Amino acid sequence: MYKETKTRTIVKTISWRFWATITTTALVFLFIGEPEVALSIGAIEVFLKLIIYFFHERAWAKIKFGKSEIEPFVVWLTGLSRAGKSEIGKILTQKLKEIDLKVQYLDGHNVRKIFSETGFTKGAVNEHIKRVGHLASILEKQGIFVIASFLSPYEETRKFVRELSNNFVEVFVSTPLEVCKERDKSGLYEKAIEGKIQNFPGINSPYEQPKNPEIIIDTSNASYEKAAQEIFSYLHKFIK
Amino acid sequence: MYKETKTRTIVKTISWRFWATITTTALVFLFIGEPEVALSIGAIEVFLKLIIYFFHERAWAKIKFGKSEIEPFVVWLTGLSRAGKSEIGKILTQKLKEIDLKVQYLDGHNVRKIFSETGFTKGAVNEHIKRVGHLASILEKQGIFVIASFLSPYEETRKFVRELSNNFVEVFVSTPLEVCKERDKSGLYEKAIEGKIQNFPGINSPYEQPKNPEIIIDTSNASYEKAAQEIFSYLHKFIK
Incomplete structure (x- = not known):
C-alpha cells in the first residue's frame, strides 16, 4: 500500500498552479x-x-474511487535441467520490478528455507510442486507477481498449480536435451546417464512436455534476455 | 500495485473545476x-x-515522487492453547483490511498446505516455527502485514523470527493456564494431564513466557475485540 505524502501534494500543487x-x-x-x-x-x-x-488533493488521496489494482500473474517456467529457466526467471523478475510491480521469484533454492524437498520420486516431486503452488497462490492473492522456476516434469501437478492461480502463464522452456547436456558443467547429466543419480528427468525419469503452454521458448535459438522480453511483452498486454 | 484509472481522473477533474x-x-x-x-x-x-x-493528472499518475509505501509489521501472537490467539488474530486481520492494508493471517491450519507439522518435540516445533518465520518475512518484504497465531513455546525461536522481520510485534496472550483449561471443550488439556497427549505446552512440556513482548494481553480480563483493538491502536501509531 502506498500513501501520498504531504511533500508530494505540495510539489504537485505548485506544479499545477504554474x-x-x-x-x-x-x-x-x-x-x-x-x-x-x-x-x-x-x-x-x-x-x-x-x-x-x-x-x-488531500481529500482525494483518501478516496478509493477509480483506483484499480493491477492483477498479478503466476508465471511458471518448466523445462529440463539447464534449459535456462532460472536465468530467464531472474531477468523477467528484474524487468517487472523496473515498472514498479511487486514480484516474488521462487525456485528450488529460495523455497528450501520454507520447505525442503522430500525426495525425487514422482510422489515427492509432485508434493513439493503442490506446496510451491499453494505458496504462489497466497502471494498472487496479495497482489504479488510470482515468477516460479521449477523443473516440474509432470503435467498433472502443473495443472494443479494452474487451477490454484487466478492468472497463470505456463512457459515451456523447450531447449532440447542435447543442448542442456552440453551446457551442464556440473556433470549432473553424466552422473544420471551413468546411473549414479536416479530419477533425473529426461534421462532416467520422464519429462512430460506441457500440452497447452501459453509460451514456448527454446533457448538454443534465443538469448535469455530475449526470452524474458517475450514473456514480459505477453504480460504487458494485461498490465497496461 | 494500484493504478489510477481514466475514470478517476475524469471525476477528479470535474470536482476540481467546480x-x-x-x-x-x-x-x-x-x-x-x-x-x-x-x-x-x-x-x-x-x-x-x-x-x-x-x-x-495523467502525467502525475506516472510520477512516483512522494509516494511512500506503508511499512508492514509482523504481529506474532504467542500463548497457551485456548489463550485466545487465533480469535484475536482474526479480528485484527479484519480491522487492518478495513483500512485498506494488505494482510495475511497465518496459523497452524492455513500453513498446513504449504508445510505440514513434522511433530511436537522441541526440535520439530522449532523447525516448524522457523519455517513460518521465513514465510512471514517473504510476505513482509512484499509489503504485506502478517498476523501469525502460533503457540510457539520457545523464546529461542520467537527471537529467531523477530530477527528475520523488519518490524516485529510480539503479543503475549497471557491468559492463565486455569482459564485456558476451563475454556477447552475439546478435552485436549484433559488428555494431556492423563498422559494421552505428549509434549503439550503448560502440562507436560514447557511454555517459556516472552521476556520482552511489545504487548501483553490476558483475555480473562479483556474481550477478544478489546484485545485486537489494543494491538490495532499500537500499530496505528506507525501506519499513520
Missing part, C-alpha cells in the same frame, strides 16, 4: 486588455488556489 | 465589477482548464 495561473492571467488579459488587472487577479489566484488545491 | 472556476469567476467580478466578463472568462476557463488539468 500552468493554471498562466492560463487564467492570459485569459483575463485577452478579455479586458489591462495587464495590471490581469496580473493582480493572477497574483491573488496564486495564493487562494494554492490553498484550495492542496486540500482538494 | 471549485476552481467559482473562485476565478468571483475573483474577476470583484476586480472589474462586470458580471458578463467574469462569467465569460469563467466559461472559457472551464473548458480550457478541464483539458490542461486532465493531462496534468
Whole structure:
C-alpha cells in the first residue's frame, strides 16, 4: 500500500498552479486588455488556489474511487535441467520490478528455507510442486507477481498449480536435451546417464512436455534476455 | 500495485473545476465589477482548464515522487492453547483490511498446505516455527502485514523470527493456564494431564513466557475485540 505524502501534494500543487495561473492571467488579459488587472487577479489566484488545491488533493488521496489494482500473474517456467529457466526467471523478475510491480521469484533454492524437498520420486516431486503452488497462490492473492522456476516434469501437478492461480502463464522452456547436456558443467547429466543419480528427468525419469503452454521458448535459438522480453511483452498486454 | 484509472481522473477533474472556476469567476467580478466578463472568462476557463488539468493528472499518475509505501509489521501472537490467539488474530486481520492494508493471517491450519507439522518435540516445533518465520518475512518484504497465531513455546525461536522481520510485534496472550483449561471443550488439556497427549505446552512440556513482548494481553480480563483493538491502536501509531 502506498500513501501520498504531504511533500508530494505540495510539489504537485505548485506544479499545477504554474500552468493554471498562466492560463487564467492570459485569459483575463485577452478579455479586458489591462495587464495590471490581469496580473493582480493572477497574483491573488496564486495564493487562494494554492490553498484550495492542496486540500482538494488531500481529500482525494483518501478516496478509493477509480483506483484499480493491477492483477498479478503466476508465471511458471518448466523445462529440463539447464534449459535456462532460472536465468530467464531472474531477468523477467528484474524487468517487472523496473515498472514498479511487486514480484516474488521462487525456485528450488529460495523455497528450501520454507520447505525442503522430500525426495525425487514422482510422489515427492509432485508434493513439493503442490506446496510451491499453494505458496504462489497466497502471494498472487496479495497482489504479488510470482515468477516460479521449477523443473516440474509432470503435467498433472502443473495443472494443479494452474487451477490454484487466478492468472497463470505456463512457459515451456523447450531447449532440447542435447543442448542442456552440453551446457551442464556440473556433470549432473553424466552422473544420471551413468546411473549414479536416479530419477533425473529426461534421462532416467520422464519429462512430460506441457500440452497447452501459453509460451514456448527454446533457448538454443534465443538469448535469455530475449526470452524474458517475450514473456514480459505477453504480460504487458494485461498490465497496461 | 494500484493504478489510477481514466475514470478517476475524469471525476477528479470535474470536482476540481467546480471549485476552481467559482473562485476565478468571483475573483474577476470583484476586480472589474462586470458580471458578463467574469462569467465569460469563467466559461472559457472551464473548458480550457478541464483539458490542461486532465493531462496534468495523467502525467502525475506516472510520477512516483512522494509516494511512500506503508511499512508492514509482523504481529506474532504467542500463548497457551485456548489463550485466545487465533480469535484475536482474526479480528485484527479484519480491522487492518478495513483500512485498506494488505494482510495475511497465518496459523497452524492455513500453513498446513504449504508445510505440514513434522511433530511436537522441541526440535520439530522449532523447525516448524522457523519455517513460518521465513514465510512471514517473504510476505513482509512484499509489503504485506502478517498476523501469525502460533503457540510457539520457545523464546529461542520467537527471537529467531523477530530477527528475520523488519518490524516485529510480539503479543503475549497471557491468559492463565486455569482459564485456558476451563475454556477447552475439546478435552485436549484433559488428555494431556492423563498422559494421552505428549509434549503439550503448560502440562507436560514447557511454555517459556516472552521476556520482552511489545504487548501483553490476558483475555480473562479483556474481550477478544478489546484485545485486537489494543494491538490495532499500537500499530496505528506507525501506519499513520
